[in-house]
Amino acid sequence: MKREHLIKPLLNHHYPKISFGKGVFLYDDQGKAYLDASSGAVTAGIGHGVQEIIDAMQEQASKVSFVYRSQFTSEPAEELAKRLSDLAPGNDYWSFFVNSGSEATETAMKIAIQHWQEKGRPSKYKVLSRRMSYHGITLGALSMSGHFTRRRRFVPLLEDFPLVAPPYCYRCPMKLDPTACGQSCANDLETVIKRIGSEHIAAFIAEPIIGAAGGAVVPPDGYYERIMEICKRHEILFIADEVMTGIARTGTMFGMEHWGVQPDIIALGKGLSAGYTPMAATLAKDHVLEPILNGSKLVMSGHTYSANPLSAAVALAVLDYIEDQQLVKAAEDKGHYLRAALTKMSEGHEIIGDVRGKGLLAGLEFVADRQTKEPFPASKSLTTKLVERAFSKGLLIYPAAGGVDGEGDAIIIAPPFTISTEEIDLLVERLSEAITEVS
Numbered sequence: 001m002k003r004e005h006l007i008k009p010l011l012n013h014h015y016p017k018i019s020f021g022k023g024v025f026l027y028d029d030q031g032k033a034y035l036d037a038s039s040g041a042v043t044a045g046i047g048h049g050v051q052e053i054i055d056a057m058q059e060q061a062s063k064v065s066f067v068y069r070s071q072f073t074s075e076p077a078e079e080l081a082k083r084l085s086d087l088a089p090g091n092d093y094w095s096f097f098v099n100s101g102s103e104a105t106e107t108a109m110k111i112a113i114q115h116w117q118e119k120g121r122p123s124k125y126k127v128l129s130r131r132m133s134y135h136g137i138t139l140g141a142l143s144m145s146g147h148f149t150r151r152r153r154f155v156p157l158l159e160d161f162p163l164v165a166p167p168y169c170y171r172c173p174m175k176l177d178p179t180a181c182g183q184s185c186a187n188d189l190e191t192v193i194k195r196i197g198s199e200h201i202a203a204f205i206a207e208p209i210i211g212a213a214g215g216a217v218v219p220p221d222g223y224y225e226r227i228m229e230i231c232k233r234h235e236i237l238f239i240a241d242e243v244m245t246g247i248a249r250t251g252t253m254f255g256m257e258h259w260g261v262q263p264d265i266i267a268l269g270k271g272l273s274a275g276y277t278p279m280a281a282t283l284a285k286d287h288v289l290e291p292i293l294n295g296s297k298l299v300m301s302g303h304t305y306s307a308n309p310l311s312a313a314v315a316l317a318v319l320d321y322i323e324d325q326q327l328v329k330a331a332e333d334k335g336h337y338l339r340a341a342l343t344k345m346s347e348g349h350e351i352i353g354d355v356r357g358k359g360l361l362a363g364l365e366f367v368a369d370r371q372t373k374e375p376f377p378a379s380k381s382l383t384t385k386l387v388e389r390a391f392s393k394g395l396l397i398y399p400a401a402g403g404v405d406g407e408g409d410a411i412i413i414a415p416p417f418t419i420s421t422e423e424i425d426l427l428v429e430r431l432s433e434a435i436t437e438v439s
């Protein structure tokens with residue numbers, strides 16, 4: 001074996017080297033073009049090589065790229081925090097800047113715990129989440145993730161936080177008829193709260209639309225209203241993990257806007273800087289921060305690169321670009337076009353069990369039998385084969401776990417909001433060919 005030094009996701013796999021990106025395409029050093037139908041890991045929301053972002057980066061880098069957050073603040077960081085508060089539901093958020101989605105959710109957890117500590121209620125420290133969930137790879141974030149395969153190796157190090165039933169109507173985890181279930185999955189939150197005792201629970205965290213752990217699973221209407229009502233009644237903070245859904249991805253700036261929900265805390269990442277620099281944020285409402293402001297005044301989290309001016313300037317330029325190009329609306333409109341095309345395509349493929357999603361976050365779930373919804377045997381690893389086949393055809397799609405405990409096969413299609421309808425047609429054509437070849 002050739003001596004190598006870079007640890008790649010799969011150590012023995014050959015990954016092509018990308019030379020450059022433009023729009024919705026990436027080009028490798030052999031000249032092969034890849035249609036980026038997943039925006040990488042649902043990240044490059046405005047596409048690759050956008051000149052306005054490169055200009056903003058250069059301008060900020062020529063002033064200052066880094067200042068240490070314990071010594072200085074900066075104009076871009078201050079402005080970004082104000083901008084996010086203006087955009088977020090309810091407009092009264094503080095921002096804590098970090099570098100990845102995992103850091104954002106873990107900071108959300110820490111702020112929630114500290115909130116209760118400074119209110120004199122230190123026993124409220126557990127964070128509930130759902131069985132189908134992924135909130136990040138660090139140990140705190142994994143402790144509140146239901147994603148079995150990503151947790152498995154580290155279970156002895158993880159907090160044993162309880163998991164709640166997900167709102168997954170395609171295969172109801174409560175085995176109920178979704179048209180007459182009375183929101184049983186939302187009510188499961190209350191059942192778990194009563195079992196554990198709300199005096200031990202700081203927060204409940206949920207992705208507005210389940211991403212990697214489900215493949216763009218959209219909850220039924222009324223679900224989040226019920227969740228918020230339960231959280232309020234039991235004095236539990238609600239954390240919206242908008243790392244994947246935030247910043248225009250679902251056709252609204254924040255995913256929770258679809259249900260008129262104002263989360264107590266919001267985690268952002270991925271699309272915030274659209275992949276141009278590492279950047280993520282934890283937003284906390286005034287009332288969440290108040291006990292800390294009146295108490296220790298020190299939010300106990302933070303990283304060396306937190307709130308660095310370069311990444312903040314990039315995120316501001318991304319938000320400007322989204323506004324100037326009207327990309328929130330584009331994500332909504334093109335999402336309709338994409339889902340209609342995927343639905344039409346699914347008619348010709350027996351193995352597509354479900355087409356779902358919102359805006360430009362679309363999901364497909366695959367089944368061995370469409371009537372019974374029986375999943376493929378795990379040994380077949382259909383998702384892996386499909387992702388590889390699509391890759392060889394120059395199409396990038398994002399693998400997801402399907403099924404309540406990750407036993408199924410699903411993919412996410414989440415192209416940049418700048419994709420044209422012709423490019424969507426090409427995407428669906430290549431995807432259809434790849435599905436045929438693995439069926």
Ligand code: PLP
Nearest residue numbers: 100101102134135136211243244
């Ligand atoms: N939360 C959600 C909903 C995610 O989808 C992800 C990543 O896929 C994360 C958190 C973790 O983000 P990161 O990989 O940037 O640490």
